[in-house]
Amino acid sequence: MKILVCIKQILAPESELASSAGGDTVVPAGVVERRISRYDACALEAALQLRERIGGQVQVVTVGPAEAAEALRRALGMGADEAVHIVAATDIPDPFIVAAAIAPVAGGCDLVLAGVMSEDLMQGAVGPILAALSGRPCATAAVALEPAPDGSALRVEEELEHGERSIVALTIPAVVTIQSGPWTPRYPSLSGLLKARRQPIQTLDPTALPVPEPRQRIEGLAPPPPTRGGRALSGSAGDKAVQLVHLLRQQGFLPPGRP
Amino acid sequence: MSVAPICIVLASRDPCRAAAAENLAACARAIATHSPAPIQAVVAGADPSAAAGETARHLGIPVTALEIADLSDPGDGAFGAVLADFLNRKAPAWILMEDTTLGRRLAGELAVRLAAACITGVEAVEGDAAGIVLTRAVWGGKFRAGVRATAATRVVTVASGAFAGRLEHTAVPADVRWAQGRAAHGGRRHLERIQAPEADAGLSEARAIVAAGNGIGEPDRLDLVRALAAKIAGAQVAGSRPVCDRGWLPFSRQVGITGATVAPALYIACGISGASQHLAGMSGAGLVVAINKDPKAAIFHHADIAVVEALETFLPLLIEACGQKED
Ligand SMILES: Cc1cc2nc3c(=O)[nH]c(=O)nc-3n(C[C@H](O)[C@H](O)[C@H](O)COP(=O)(O)OP(=O)(O)OC[C@H]3O[C@@H](n4cnc5c(N)ncnc54)[C@H](O)[C@@H]3O)c2cc1C
Numbered sequence: 001m002k003i004l005v006c007i008k009q010i011l012a013p014e015s016e017l018a019s020s021a022g023g024d025t026v027v028p029a030g031v032v033e034r035r036i037s038r039y040d041a042c043a044l045e046a047a048l049q050l051r052e053r054i055g056g057q058v059q060v061v062t063v064g065p066a067e068a069a070e071a072l073r074r075a076l077g078m079g080a081d082e083a084v085h086i087v088a089a090t091d092i093p094d095p096f097i098v099a100a101a102i103a104p105v106a107g108g109c110d111l112v113l114a115g116v117m118s119e120d121l122m123q124g125a126v127g128p129i130l131a132a133l134s135g136r137p138c139a140t141a142a143v144a145l146e147p148a149p150d151g152s153a154l155r156v157e158e159e160l161e162h163g164e165r166s167i168v169a170l171t172i173p174a175v176v177t178i179q180s181g182p183w184t185p186r187y188p189s190l191s192g193l194l195k196a197r198r199q200p201i202q203t204l205d206p207t208a209l210p211v212p213e214p215r216q217r218i219e220g221l222a223p224p225p226p227t228r229g230g231r232a233l234s235g236s237a238g239d240k241a242v243q244l245v246h247l248l249r250q251q252g253f254l255p256p257g258r259p
Numbered sequence: 260m261s262v263a264p265i266c267i268v269l270a271s272r273d274p275c276r277a278a279a280a281e282n283l284a285a286c287a288r289a290i291a292t293h294s295p296a297p298i299q300a301v302v303a304g305a306d307p308s309a310a311a312g313e314t315a316r317h318l319g320i321p322v323t324a325l326e327i328a329d330l331s332d333p334g335d336g337a338f339g340a341v342l343a344d345f346l347n348r349k350a351p352a353w354i355l356m357e358d359t360t361l362g363r364r365l366a367g368e369l370a371v372r373l374a375a376a377c378i379t380g381v382e383a384v385e386g387d388a389a390g391i392v393l394t395r396a397v398w399g400g401k402f403r404a405g406v407r408a409t410a411a412t413r414v415v416t417v418a419s420g421a422f423a424g425r426l427e428h429t430a431v432p433a434d435v436r437w438a439q440g441r442a443a444h445g446g447r448r449h450l451e452r453i454q455a456p457e458a459d460a461g462l463s464e465a466r467a468i469v470a471a472g473n474g475i476g477e478p479d480r481l482d483l484v485r486a487l488a489a490k491i492a493g494a495q496v497a498g499s500r501p502v503c504d505r506g507w508l509p510f511s512r513q514v515g516i517t518g519a520t521v522a523p524a525l526y527i528a529c530g531i532s533g534a535s536q537h538l539a540g541m542s543g544a545g546l547v548v549a550i551n552k553d554p555k556a557a558i559f560h561h562a563d564i565a566v567v568e569a570l571e572t573f574l575p576l577l578i579e580a581c582g583q584k585e586d
Contacts, residue, residue, distance in 0.1 A: 011398075013398040013399035013401055013532065014399075014532065014553060016555070017398065017401065017402075017555075019402065026397070026398055026402060095367075095377060096370075096377070119398070119399060120397060120398050121397050121404075122379075122380060122395070122396060122397055122398075122399075123377075123378075123379050123380075124363045124367075124379055124380075125363070125366070125367050125370075125377050125379060127367070128363065128364045128365075128366070128367025128368055129367040129370065129371055129377065131367070131368070132367060132368045132370075132371035132372065133371055136446065137336055137445055137446030137447035138364060138367075138368070138447065139364075139447065140360055140363060140364040141360045155450070157453075158334070158360060159360060159517055160359065160360050160361070160452075161359055161360070161516055161517060162455050162516070162517065162518070162519070162520070163455030163456055163510070163517065163518065164452065164453065164454060164455045165452070165453040166332065166334045166449065166450075166451070166452045166453070167449075167450040167451050167452075167453065168334060168335075168447055168448060168449050168450060169447075169448045169450055170446060170447055170448075171446035171447075174446065180500065180501070180504050181500075181504045184505070213409075213410075214409055215370075215375070215376040215377070215408065215409055215410040216376040216377070216378060216406055216407065216408045216409060216410070216413075217406070217407055217409060218404045218405065218406055219392060219405045219406070219407050220392070220404070220405040221397070221402045221403070221404050221405075222402065222403055223401070223402060223403070223555075223557075223560065224396065224400060224401075224402070224403045224557055224560045224561075225403075225560070226560040226561070227542070227560065227561045228547060228560075228561055228562055228563045229563050230559050230560060230561075230562055230563070230564075230565050231563060231564055231565065232559075232565040232566075232567065233564065233565065233566050237568050237572050237573050237576055238576050238580075240566050240568060240573065240576075241573065241576035241577040241579070241580040242580050242583075244548065244564065244566065244577060244580070245577065245580040245581055245583075245585075246585060247564065248491070248525070249585070251525075251546060253467055253491050253492070253524070253525050253546075254490065254491060254492075254581055255492070256585075257583060257584040257585040
């Protein structure tokens with residue numbers, strides 16, 4: 001089975017971030033970490049486990065700026081066979097443009113996996129859009145994959161809300177987005193990383209592809225409006241602990257202090 | 260020319276249909292305030308008439324019962340295909356669905372089939388001179404992005420509960436029309452549903468919850484969380500999804516949209532970033548205390564008491580202070 005995994009390099013949410021001057025994206029504002037989005041790493045792990053079970057090839061693809069090649073290197077280090085970099089000047093927030101850029105690469109694959117959403121834009125849209133663009137069936141938020149012995153179909157367990165699940169059968173070729181949980185992304189081995197340094201990354205120039213009209217754009221980013229008071233405790237860590245205990249005692253959550 | 264409508268889409272089998280319908284209707288009204296348009300709903304499924312009637316009475320808007328032949332579940336591929344056909348004929352300006360696993364997948368499919376924008380997880384609606392800006396969480400809730408659609412048709416999923424409580428009920432006779440469709444499953448067949456495992460009764464009834472997030476870093480630090488919970492009468496330990504994903508806590512202790520919904524009098528979030536999927540499970544808590552080393556963490560916008568500290572330093576001090584007398 002030939003499996004394509006769509007991965008995105010993100011500015012990790014726990015990094016020091018700020019809104020860009022134009023308010024259309026988030027930029028570094030101090031110490032930042034760039035890494036493969038968590039759900040995409042799970043998708044890659046799912047693909048590698050499938051390959052271990054039934055054989056085949058795992059290709060990774062990313063649409064992103066030059067530095068996103070690092071994410072592909074890491075994916076190769078984890079064990080992907082091939083990597084394709086669709087080079088874009090900046091991060092592309094429009095899922096239609098991303099899906100359209102990946103579609104020609106996906107054409108040659110039996111199964112396309114992607115994360116259930118990216119940790120940055122959290123749209124969860126590239127997988128379903130790619131499936132619809134390429135006329136393939138789609139399952140989302142998968143927590144289990146079971147290929148049919150002849151490789152013609154895939155049984156997928158999808159996670160719904162509050163612990164409910166549904167089981168669907170997809171004919172192959174198909175697109176599946178992966179939820180976190182059952183898959184713990186492996187660490188690349190040192191030898192894997194060394195090998196990945198030497199492996200070629202195929203680069204594609206998206207200007208060679210037809211780019212669809214953008215359908216939506218980000219106009220402004222701000223911290224979320226507070227829903228609660230958010231009273232900050234001050235002083236040393238010890239002072240804060242004493243204040244918090246006092247507060248919890250006042251409200252009856254802790255027994256009164258023993259004299 | 261008549262104004263293109265706002266169309267709410269519901270699955271007749273949705274167990275939370277009434278709450279979902281109110282949320283979607285309130286979002287539709289928010290859009291209509293800025294850009295007047297008629298609001299209608301479609302309730303689709305194998306046998307939607309009863310659900311369509313209920314929805315029409317509940318919302319006081321015209322509802323179409325869209326009967327889909329041979330449909331085993333809204334999760335079957337035929338659902339999206341029939342819906343796309345139906346909506347294509349209605350030519351709505353807006354299509355609103357709940358932000359669920361089903362809703363997000365359908366949003367992508369419908370957006371392609373209807374050449375529409377696809378905007379998921381919408382939490383608020385604002386209007387300006389140029390039209391409508393939808394607000395959605397990005398970067399784990401650290402920021403909210405304003406998104407403007409440039410396509411004439413927009414498929415939107417609405418975050419659960421984001422607009423609830425803003426609906427004005429009207430008492431009008433139910434206006435239900437009927438439509439029918441049939442489609443092949445398009446390579447996606449629904450096989451079965453697996454019900455959620457019994458919720459952990461301890462969490463939903465707990466007076467206090469101490470919740471561990473990814474910020475605990477290693478499973479041994481759960482002992483600190485447990486020790487804190489032991490000091491607080493009636494407290495239970497819970498976790499965010501990454502903590503349960505790793506098996507550090509069982510799934511039954513996960514709080515959020517894919518876990519439990521809890522409403523304790525006290526919720527102490529330890530090393531939790533404050534993603535909307537987590538907040539959805541605990542926003543009904545009484546007093547919320549957040550402990551996080553990142554002063555910009557989203558959780559601080561949704562907490563009553565904010566403690567910017569690292570857990571490994573703060574929790575031992577807090578546990579110690581619980582046992583000390585006050586001056
Ligand atoms: C469909 C779907 C459903 C989901 N359902 C759920 C759900 O039901 N429940 C849920 O929780 N999530 C759910 N999620 C995941 C959700 O989006 C977030 O990824 C998740 O809630 C993050 O968990 P966290 O806050 O523990 O971890 P992170 O986002 O990694 O945050 C960790 C926090 O700990 C802080 N920290 C790190 N080290 C320390 C330290 N030493 N001391 C103090 N603070 C520290 C960091 O600053 C950070 O803010 C779902 C996601 C999807 C896509």
